Amino acid sequence: MWQKLLLACAPVGALLFIACSSSSTTTQTPSASGDTDSGTPPGTDDGDGDDAGKVPTGQVVCTSGKKWSSPERGVKMNPGLACIACHSSTTKEGPILQIGGTVFPTFNEEDYCYGIDGTKDDVKVVITDADGTEHELPVGPTGNFSALVTDATIKMPIHAKVVANGQERVMQAEQTTGDCNSCHTEKGKNGAPGRITTP
Template identity: 50%
Template sequence: MREGDDMAPGGACVDCHTKKNERKVLFTAAGTVFPFGHEADNCKGSNGLRVGMKVVITGADGAVIELPVNRVGNFSTMKAIKKPYRAKVVVGDQERIMETEQTNGDCNACHTAEGTTTTKGGDPAPGRIVEPPAAP
């Protein structure tokens, strides 16, 4: 497995890093942005560096955290996030906004290739976190 910021695009980041670090959580939020909604784990995600892509998280307290998306689509933060939070993917003036507020910062835990949920009775994600459409 690759190490560093390029590791395991699509994998459940927070869960994996928690297990590997003896239950010490490193990330409060982390995930992968993909060009399409149903990519398999370990497929290269969107190259966020090429287009200045970022994930913007707005906490319940109104605090905004901007997370750059790296060359394989991964993003992460260790900053505190007041939940529930809102999230969107931004490239220039184009946005893809998450429809519902969230409480789980392990974004790829729900945003799998087929989409799932970590909330009993909750609506599943439609698939992967997908970059916004290109500007017209």
């Protein structure tokens, strides 16, 4: 069965162990890309419907049919772009973030395309920091989530998961950056399969 996964910025070649939210957990053999190998080739659907349309196909889409426009600022801005690339103590182009990213319905979504509407859907991103403290980050109307430096300190390295309607898409590999979209691009970089998606 194709496993549900959240791949944040893992170094190339990192060994990833992916977990599902099902009641039982099975050990999977990681593939070269770090995804678990369940016998179903990447880019195909195993028939259970869980990941239909989510596995990487290479075709970039905009599922929502809505795109962000530059005059619009705040929580809606720049879905899909690397948040901390601008929201840092170095660039000072807005509030300084510890964590930032966008949740989409599929892996290959266009930059600026609206992602999951967290104000309507029961979805959040949960970050577990180096101290074992969980930080729940709400998802906004364009799919963006973030943690400001003025929020509780999130100590690196971190683990991340997306929780939606009682299901989870989990990443087990430790991450040392909170700039999630720097790897979760339209087609994925540094071993990420593409966008952060819901379970």
